[in-house]
Structures are given as C-alpha cells and as structure tokens.
Amino acid sequence: MAELVRRPIDAAALAREAARPDCGAIALFLGTSRDHHQGRRVTGLAYEAYEPMALRALEGIERRTPERFEVATCRIVHRLGDVPLAEASVAVVVAAAHRGPAFDACRWAMDELKRAVPIWKKEFFAEGGEAWVEGRPLA
C-alpha cells in the first residue's frame, strides 16, 4: 500500500514489514536529501504532490512491479513537505526469493516513480533563494 507521509520515513520498519518466509532477499532503496545540486549548496528540500493522482500512480507501480519481475511485493513511501538534509524523501522496498530480481525491480520501480508520478521537489540554496528542480514532462 503506497503512502505519502509528512514525517520521517522509518526504513527499518519497512524492511521488517517486507520480510516473509518465502523470500530470501529484501532490496530497500532510500532516496535521501543531498546538500548540493549542479554546483550549488543546498540546505534542504521540500516536496509537494497532487496527492490522489500520485497515490494511484504509486499503487500502479507497486502492482506492476511483481508482474514484470520475479518478486513477491513492492512497497513505496514518499515523504512530502520539508525534508532536512540526509533524511529519506522516498523508500522503495522489494521482497523476492532471490536478490537479482529484487535489485532489478527496486531500480525499475524507482525509475518509474521519477518518470510518472505527480510529485515536485524544490531546493533551498545556501546563498539564498529556492528553485523547483527541473523535472520531466508527464506523459
């Protein structure tokens, strides 16, 4: 079940919840807030979403991932609002019998998220000012 949250993402809890006896691999990707972008120092990020559409898009990725890869489950959590440096803005968790498909599926799900989910990221700069990150047109 995909989630949009306005609090820190508990990665350990997500990994724990993904564990199941028929799976020997859990791939957990965390996207974390970085202090630089294209040569500028960044002091923090903020995210906004078209929430109902974003949730449906994330649930679609969760559903399609086990159809495309030999994995049991995929779960995605994205944080909204302010995200302090080094904290996770997104988590993708995939459970599978074996690690190969788990890694592949985790990467694919994250790429899909960046391509097709109405979420926007704004950066705040150390020298002052802020800017929306140049994104990809939805299609």
Next chain:
Amino acid sequence: MRITVLFFAQARERAGRPSLALELPDGSRVADARAAIARRYPALEALWPHLALAVDGVLVSGDATLHTDAELALLPPVSGG
C-alpha cells in the same frame, strides 16, 4: 458549468494560488479551459508548453471534454524521488 482548476509547484506559484473555481460554457473542452486560464494568468505563459493536464486525476489532451465539477490539474514536469 463550473470546474475546479488545481495549480501545482511552479504553476501554483506563478498563479499565486493553489486552486480556482472557473465558470465555462457547457460543452467546453480542456483547450477552452486552458485559454480561459491563460487569459487570467499571463504569468503562466512561459510554463504552458511544459505543462501536462489531468482531468479528475487522468492525463488528457486539449480536445477532452469537461463536465460540471471536473477537477482540471496543471502539472509541471515532475521531480519526485
């Protein structure tokens, strides 16, 4: 008919508001709504070529029809993750 327009990210900042109730003639299409919004918010001009449009959460083209209480969202290029 009346629809709700939702502005996100750059579109929200350029319009200066997150949403708008827009009155349109019955039978209006997305392109008609777009023209009405463009007249009202010239600050959106540079953004239009980059915007995707969704009606009730589904991406649409300009010739899609609108209905009363439709939610038309202006979606700039996305940058989640």
